[in-house]
Amino acid sequence: MATEADILKALEGLYGPGGAPLAGAVSGVNLSGAKAFVSLAGDPSQTQAWEAARGAAERAIKATPGVEQAIVTLTAERASRPEAPAPRAQAHAHGHAHAHAPGPGATPPQQKAGIPALEKIRFIIAVASGKGGVGKSTTSANLALGLAAQGWRVGLLDADVYGPSMPRLFGLTGKPKVEGGKLAPLEAYGVKIMSMGFLVDENVPMVWRGPMVSQAISQMLGEVAWGELDALVIDMPPGTGDVQLTIAQQVPLAGAVIVSTPQDLALIDARRAVSMFQKVEAPILGVIENMSYFLCPHCGGRSEIFAHGGARHDAEQMGVPFLGEAPLDIKIRQTSDAGSPVVGAEPDSPQAAVYLNLAAKVKTLLETQKTRAAPKIVVG
Numbered sequence: 001m002a003t004e005a006d007i008l009k010a011l012e013g014l015y016g017p018g019g020a021p022l023a024g025a026v027s028g029v030n031l032s033g034a035k036a037f038v039s040l041a042g043d044p045s046q047t048q049a050w051e052a053a054r055g056a057a058e059r060a061i062k063a064t065p066g067v068e069q070a071i072v073t074l075t076a077e078r079a080s081r082p083e084a085p086a087p088r089a090q091a092h093a094h095g096h097a098h099a100h101a102p103g104p105g106a107t108p109p110q111q112k113a114g115i116p117a118l119e120k121i122r123f124i125i126a127v128a129s130g131k132g133g134v135g136k137s138t139t140s141a142n143l144a145l146g147l148a149a150q151g152w153r154v155g156l157l158d159a160d161v162y163g164p165s166m167p168r169l170f171g172l173t174g175k176p177k178v179e180g181g182k183l184a185p186l187e188a189y190g191v192k193i194m195s196m197g198f199l200v201d202e203n204v205p206m207v208w209r210g211p212m213v214s215q216a217i218s219q220m221l222g223e224v225a226w227g228e229l230d231a232l233v234i235d236m237p238p239g240t241g242d243v244q245l246t247i248a249q250q251v252p253l254a255g256a257v258i259v260s261t262p263q264d265l266a267l268i269d270a271r272r273a274v275s276m277f278q279k280v281e282a283p284i285l286g287v288i289e290n291m292s293y294f295l296c297p298h299c300g301g302r303s304e305i306f307a308h309g310g311a312r313h314d315a316e317q318m319g320v321p322f323l324g325e326a327p328l329d330i331k332i333r334q335t336s337d338a339g340s341p342v343v344g345a346e347p348d349s350p351q352a353a354v355y356l357n358l359a360a361k362v363k364t365l366l367e368t369q370k371t372r373a374a375p376k377i378v379v380g
C-alpha cells in the first residue's frame with residue numbers, strides 16, 4: 001500500500017500555477033487500499049490553471065506503485081486575501097462562500113448515467129434552502145435522526161462543500177476508512193454520515209468554483225459505501241448554484257425539502273429554491289419554517305419574532321405542501337453545538353417531537369408517492 005510520503009513524492013517535479021511545488025499545496029491525503037483521495041489547496045482566482053494542475057497530480061498519483069485509483073480535489077488556499085472570492089461565489093457570514101445561480105453562458109454540469117453507489121437507496125431527499133444560515137443543516141440532521149427513529153436505515157450526506165456542518169453537528173472528527181474500494185461513512189446514532197469535512201483539513205476554507213464543485217460532489221456521490229438504505233438525506237449548500245444543479249441533475253431525487261425562516265428575504269430565496277427543483281422536475285416534499293417562533297425557556301411564552309407563518313403562506317401560493325414549523329429554541333442550538341442534535345440527545349423532549357413529526361410526514365409522503373424522478377438535464 002502506498003504511503004502519504006509516496007504520494008508527496010509522486011508530485012515531485014510538478015508545479016502549481018504560481019510555480020510553487022504541487023507537493024506543498026497538498027491539504028489532505030486519505031489513503032486506503034489502492035485508493036488515494038488527495039486535496040490540493042489552490043488560488044480560487046486561477047481555477048483553470050489549477051484544474052490543469054489537479055489533472056496532472058491525479059495522473060502522477062495514479063502512476064504510483066500501490067495506487068490504482070487517484071481522486072484529487074481542489075480546495076481554496078488558506079490565504080486570507082482581502083479581495084473578493086471567485087466571481088460566482090459570495091462570501092457568507094461565517095467565513096465560507098456559497099455559489100449562486102450560474103450566469104449566462106455557464107455550462108451546466110453533465111448528466112451521469114445512474115450512480116451505482118446510490119442504487120441500493122430507496123429514497124434520496126435533498127434538504128435545501130435559498131439562503132444561508134436558516135437552519136438547513138440542523139433540520140437535515142434532526143430529520144435524518146427522526147427517520148432513523150422510525151426504524152429506517154438512514155444516511156446523511158453533507159453536500160455543503162463550502163462549509164460542511166456535519167462534523168461539528170455530530171462531533172465527528174475521524175477520517176473515513178475505505179471498504180471495498182469505497183469510502184465508508186462515519187456513524188452517529190445509527191445514521192451513516194459523510195462530509196467533505198471528514199476528508200480535508202478543517203482549517204482549509206473551501207472556496208470552490210463551479211466545475212470543481214460539481215466534480216467533488218460527483219465523487220462524494222459515487223465513492224461512498226452507503227450500502228442499503230431506506231433514505232439518504234442530502235444537506236445541500238444554500239442557494240441555487242452549481243452544486244444544487246449537479247445534484248438535481250445526477251441524483252434520482254425522491255424529493256426536496258425546503259427550509260426557510262419566516263423572514264421575507266429568506267422566503268424570496270426559498271421560492272427560488274422551490275422553482276429550481278421544479279425546473280428539474282424533482283418533487284417538492286414540502287417547506288419547513290424554521291425559527292418560526294420563539295419559546296421562552298423561562299416563562300414558556302411564545303413570541304413570533306419574524307412574523308411567523310410566512311412559509312406556510314408561500315408554500316400554499318406555490319402549490320407545494322407545508323410540512324410544519326420548528327421553533328427558535330435554545331435547546332435545539334445547544335444540542336447541535338454540543339455535537340449531538342436534539343433528536344439524538346433528547347429524543348423525548350418537545351423539541352425532538354417537532355422533528356419526529358416532520359420526519360413522520362416526510363416518510364409518509366415518500367411511501368405514498370408514486371413516482372421516483374429520473375435525473376434530468378436542464379439547459380439554460
Ligand SMILES: Nc1ncnc2c1ncn2[C@@H]1O[C@H](COP(=O)(O)OP(=O)(O)OP(=O)(O)O)[C@@H](O)[C@H]1O
Pocket residue numbers: 129131132133134135136137138139160163165237238290291326327328329330332333334336337
Ligand atoms: N430552530 C432552531 N433553534 C435555535 N437555533 C437554531 C435553530 N435552527 C438552527 N439553529 C442554529 O442556527 C445556526 C445556523 O444553523 P445551521 O448551521 O443549521 O444553518 P444552515 O442553514 O445549514 O447554515 P449554512 O448556511 O451555514 O449552511 C446554528 O448555530 C444552529 O444551531
